[in-house]
Amino acid sequence: MREIRELLVNKIKELLDNGTVDRVIGWKAGEFCYDVTPAIFTKDDSFDDFLFNGFCGANQSKYLIEETKAPGRDEPEKGKILVLLKPCDSYSFNQLIKEHRIDREKVYALGVPSKGMLDVNKLRNMGINGILGIEEDGDMVKVKTLYGDKEVARKDLILDRCRCCKGSKHVAYDELLIPEAEEWEKDTTDRFAEVEKLEQMSAEERFDFWRSQLSKCIRCNACRNVCPACSCRTCVFDNANSGVAAKVNADDFEENMFHIIRAWHVAGRCTDCGECSRVCPQNIPLHLLNRKFIKDMNELYGDFQAGDDTETKGPLTAFTKTDAEPSIVYSRGGDK
Amino acid sequence: MYKISMDQIDQLYKAIAEFDALYLPIEKGGEVEFYPYEEDAKVRLDVLHTVKSAKDAFLPTTENMMKFKVEGKKIEVEEVDRVNQEFVVFGVRACDARSFSILDKVYLSDPVDTYYEARRKCGVIVATACSRPEETCFCMKFDIDATEPEGDVVTWIEDGVLYWEAKTEKGTALTEKVASLLEECDTAAVDRQKAATKEIIDRLPLNSMDMEYLKGADMMTLFKSEKWEGLYKSCLGCGTCTFVCPTCQCYDIRDFDTGHGIVRSRCWDSCMYRDFTMMAHGTNRKTQLERFRQRFMHKLSYFPINNDGEFGCVGCGRCISKCPISMNITKVIKTLGGDN
Ligand code: SF4
Ligand code: SF4
Numbered sequence: 022m023r024e025i026r027e028l029l030v031n032k033i034k035e036l037l038d039n040g041t042v043d044r045v046i047g048w049k050a051g052e053f054c055y056d057v058t059p060a061i062f063t064k065d066d067s068f069d070d071f072l073f074n075g076f077c078g079a080n081q082s083k084y085l086i087e088e089t090k091a092p093g094r095d096e097p098e099k100g101k102i103l104v105l106l107k108p109c110d111s112y113s114f115n116q117l118i119k120e121h122r123i124d125r126e127k128v129y130a131l132g133v134p135s136k137g138m139l140d141v142n143k144l145r146n147m148g149i150n151g152i153l154g155i156e157e158d159g160d161m162v163k164v165k166t167l168y169g170d171k172e173v174a175r176k177d178l179i180l181d182r183c184r185c186c187k188g189s190k191h192v193a194y195d196e197l198l199i200p201e202a203e204e205w206e207k208d209t210t211d212r213f214a215e216v217e218k219l220e221q222m223s224a225e226e227r228f229d230f231w232r233s234q235l236s237k238c239i240r241c242n243a244c245r246n247v248c249p250a251c252s253c254r255t256c257v258f259d260n261a262n263s264g265v266a267a268k269v270n271a272d273d274f275e276e277n278m279f280h281i282i283r284a285w286h287v288a289g290r291c292t293d294c295g296e297c298s299r300v301c302p303q304n305i306p307l308h309l310l311n312r313k314f315i316k317d318m319n320e321l322y323g324d325f326q327a328g329d330d331t332e333t334k335g336p337l338t339a340f341t342k343t344d345a346e347p348s349i350v351y352s353r354g355g356d357k
Numbered sequence: 358m359y360k361i362s363m364d365q366i367d368q369l370y371k372a373i374a375e376f377d378a379l380y381l382p383i384e385k386g387g388e389v390e391f392y393p394y395e396e397d398a399k400v401r402l403d404v405l406h407t408v409k410s411a412k413d414a415f416l417p418t419t420e421n422m423m424k425f426k427v428e429g430k431k432i433e434v435e436e437v438d439r440v441n442q443e444f445v446v447f448g449v450r451a452c453d454a455r456s457f458s459i460l461d462k463v464y465l466s467d468p469v470d471t472y473y474e475a476r477r478k479c480g481v482i483v484a485t486a487c488s489r490p491e492e493t494c495f496c497m498k499f500d501i502d503a504t505e506p507e508g509d510v511v512t513w514i515e516d517g518v519l520y521w522e523a524k525t526e527k528g529t530a531l532t533e534k535v536a537s538l539l540e541e542c543d544t545a546a547v548d549r550q551k552a553a554t555k556e557i558i559d560r561l562p563l564n565s566m567d568m569e570y571l572k573g574a575d576m577m578t579l580f581k582s583e584k585w586e587g588l589y590k591s592c593l594g595c596g597t598c599t600f601v602c603p604t605c606q607c608y609d610i611r612d613f614d615t616g617h618g619i620v621r622s623r624c625w626d627s628c629m630y631r632d633f634t635m636m637a638h639g640t641n642r643k644t645q646l647e648r649f650r651q652r653f654m655h656k657l658s659y660f661p662i663n664n665d666g667e668f669g670c671v672g673c674g675r676c677i678s679k680c681p682i683s684m685n686i687t688k689v690i691k692t693l694g695g696d697n
């Protein structure tokens with residue numbers, strides 16, 4: 022990772038110096054090595070605390086909505102912004118362009134490689150706490166803690182979403198940091214395996230599963246605010262005139278409704294970037310709702326990956342004569 | 358001081374639950390929160406930080422305040438009963454325990470919030486001392502002693518034994534009710550634990566954070582700092598930091614037409630939200646920078662200015678581990694102070 026950081030910082034400085042871009046959304050080191058924050062760097066900033074390590078999981082594409090907005094009346098015109106896209110982020114980037122939410126002309130996209138990002142909570146779940154330092158060393162990760170040093174396999178710390186990695190190819194970029202990045206050796210799991218497990222449950226079991234998860238929701242909106250598909254100017258849940266606006270969940274129904282509405286709204290637009298589940302303070306597996314939709318759409322309308330390109334219409338916004346009839350839902354075992 | 362073996366702890370829970378509603382850190386769906394005790398609950402007294410803090414016990418996420426019916430010019434108001442049954446919150450850590458006194462300063466000063474007041478009167482706090490702090494803990498920065506939390510009863514867990522000491526009248530009354538399960542003992546084990554924990558606390562990384570400059574700092578200088586610009590940028594404006602925070606205290610009030618009358622309820626609010634303090638003329642914090650600044654100015658400047666210098670943070674570290682983009686109050690403190 023350290024070599025990649027070197028390479029990356031040099032590339033960024035080059036692009037800033039030659040005027041391709043005037044700022045970059047980068048990564049700023051924190052106190053604990055895992056608390057990396059997205060931050061804007063310009064030419065005059067020191068890059069000493071610029072970081073690129075396994076904890077740079079956050080998908081930065083959504084920041085481009087704000088960053089590429091036309092300037093306000095008294096604001097100066099801004100130049101291009103450099104964004105660092107991991108392969109999975111590039112799908113969200115495309116999807117946002119497709120939905121006219123970001124101005125492609127104002128962005129220079131640099132594809133950065135990923136070998137799977139890390140999740141510090143996995144360490145905590147192993148009972149490792151008091152974490153003072155984490156160093157990636159090939160296949161291993163060395164952890165310094167208040168209570169002694171530990172060594173764990175890197176693959177055991179991989180973010181869940183990276184276990185279902187879409188691959189190391191970027192679908193959008195102006196330039197690649199490492200043009201021939203190799204596919205990383207991953208411990209892949211089929212991304213629909215968990216959905217299938219849920220499908221095989223009885224309706225009651227499935228309801229119980231979702232209640233046990235959704236009842237934890239504190240309605241902090243982290244899932245919504247981080248989601249690149251949730252880019253409405255005013256969310257229906259924030260719109261006082263919508264009749265469903267609420268700041269907290271008052272009961273079970275609201276807990277369920279918020280998530281069901283959200284899942285429907287991002288259906289066909291969700292790229293399965295996994296940010297919702299990554300940020301949820303309650304670790305609710307929200308991605309399973311979205312994946313159920315993806316799986317159903319794939320089965321009903323043919324395979325589709327949101328964000329694959331910037332033109333193809335999504336299965337729920339395109340009409341074709343070969344579209345499945347609603348009755349197929351019943352034949353697949355849905356309740357009438 | 359009394360003790361009870363952790364093997365028998367379930368009996369203690371049951372005994373308390375027989376006469377009081379009992380809230381404990383309980384694991385459900387893989388996460389730990391304060392939930393009402395029930396048999397077979399997975400109690401996790403070992404967990405330092407429930408996702409939400411213990412504040413829920415006194416300031417629930419949502420509550421009904423009153424109901425009223427409007428007929429022509431007549432308004433009929435129906436009061437909602439205040440809590441009047443004793444309840445016990447068990448397993449509160451020192452940081453959360455201190456947060457109650459911060460909330461008291463807001464809710465018990467004139468005009469007294471009677472909903473909160475009723476819960477405070479009825480609530481008995483059984484605090485638990487920490488022996489394995491997290492790297493994110495910085496309670497010591499606010500002179501909170503994690504080995505000696507504030508509470509009606511204080512407990513320490515060491516080597517499979519729970520030590521118990523009543524600190525207030527309420528605590529003594531509770532102790533008497535469960536006395537048959539407790540055994541008298543000396544303080545040797547607890548003293549040893551305290552000394553060991555203090556050594557760990559001295560080594561916590563956030564000790565190095567400089568907060569001195571904030572004491573008596575000029576409000577407008579902090580407010581106008583150019584550094585907010587670099588800090589707020591990546592904030593998503595979600596409410597995670599406010600909703601997990603034990604000291605965040607803002608709420609929103611709304612009237613809801615049930616078709617049979619109006620219910621007035623309140624719920625937690627977040628200054629990070631765009632519609633926070635929305636008024637007829639709009640909102641007075643139009644940008645995320647202003648909203649972000651509000652949260653931290655409140656804790657680090659406005660609150661201490663109005664409360665004898667006491668900060669509106671207890672250093673629990675929840676915002677450090679839960680913010681989706683890893684922005685948090687310690688980064689704000691360090692950056693504003695220039696120690697970055
Ligand atoms: S991030 Fe988690 S807790 Fe927050 S609103 Fe979404 S599901 Fe609920
Ligand atoms: S600081 Fe973090 S947790 Fe708080 S509103 Fe911003 S993004 Fe959300």
Ligand code: SF4
Binds near residue numbers: 670671674
């Ligand atoms: S601001 Fe952060 S550390 Fe301070 S009390 Fe709130 S959640 Fe805890």
Ligand code: SF4
Binds near residue numbers: 452487494
């Ligand atoms: S902040 Fe202090 S009191 Fe709170 S859990 Fe950590 S060590 Fe314990």
